[in-house]
Amino acid sequence: MNAFFKTMAVTAVSAVALMGATAVHAEGERYVLVSHAPDSDSWWNTIRNALALAGEQMDVEVEYRNPPTGDIADMARLIEQAAASGPDGIITTLADPTVLSDSIQAAVDAGVDVIIMNSGTPEQAREVGALMYVGQPEYDAGFAAGQRASGDGVTNFLCVNHVISNPVVAERCQGFADGLGVELGESMIDAGQDPQEIQNRVMAYLNANPETDGILALGPTSADPTILALEELGLAGDIYFGTFDLGENIVSAIRDGVINWGIDQQPFLQAYLPVVVMTNYHRYGVLPGNNINSGPGFITADGLELVEALAGEYR
Secondary structure, three states, rough: OOOOHHHHHHHHHHHHHHHHHOOOOOOOEEEEEEEOOOOOOOOHHHHHHHHHHHHHHHHOOOEEEEEOOOOOOHHHHHHHHHHHHOEEEEEEOOOOOHHHHHHHHHHHOOOEEEEEEOOHHHHHHOOOOOOEEEEEOHHHHHEEEEHHHHHHOOOEEEEEEEEEEEEHHHHHHHHHHHHHHHOOOOOOOOOOOOOHHHHHHHHHHHHHOOOOOOOEEEOOOHHHHHHHHHHHHOOOOEEEEEEOOOOHHHHHHHHOOOOEEEHHHHHHHHHHHHHHHHHHHHHOOOOOOOEEEEOOOEHHHHHHHHHHHHHOOOO
């Protein structure tokens, strides 16, 4: 038994002792996690594993449901079906508030506790009546990354945005600038989705702005071509380089010293913590007073061995 669960056990015993004959200790709780992920998306295997582990450790029943093709309308129906089955709680993503909000609010109105995880924002979770949001707020993650880069001496950066049409993702760049304490200005470029074009635009920016001493990529789509751009310019390892998310090339670049860190939103925590939170809420009436940030978790060369060992299972 690790320290956390020793603490949980002591807390549980103490709580029961204090409540005495009036204690209400619910058992056999059932929680349903509904995601927007298609069957083909292996990233969600970590979510499934974390959910199963939390169910085992908390001694509750857990279910995972998802639309096989990732269709959001199907996901809305899954939420409605889950609510109709009378669970103690629903854990769900809010991948598209326009399509999903009514189904989630209906579940809340029917007396089912809901926690939003992964997709959505704390504000959107509050609007649908959820208990909380567990995930990685994009601005906060970017801000933390900016503060880390500032501490490492970065003063002038490039943000390689390959999804400029998504304003939520762009908050990563704004947060990074604010964490550094500089204006975002022209530091964020619309890199597009084509790998060769991304590489060309990064090279063009660095040639035009030689004072750049830091780069932030927003995922493998922009990070992989940026690695190639730095290699072609002979700057690999000389410019401070951080990225969101992980991938094979990113992991190799971290090991080689080309990328300083990758930001992991820690999907394990996104599935595990809601089960723990809701179980304790239903058994003892205790609830954290705010949302829970599952990320950013910084992965550097120092922690790479453990990440690789658990990749696809718990990381």
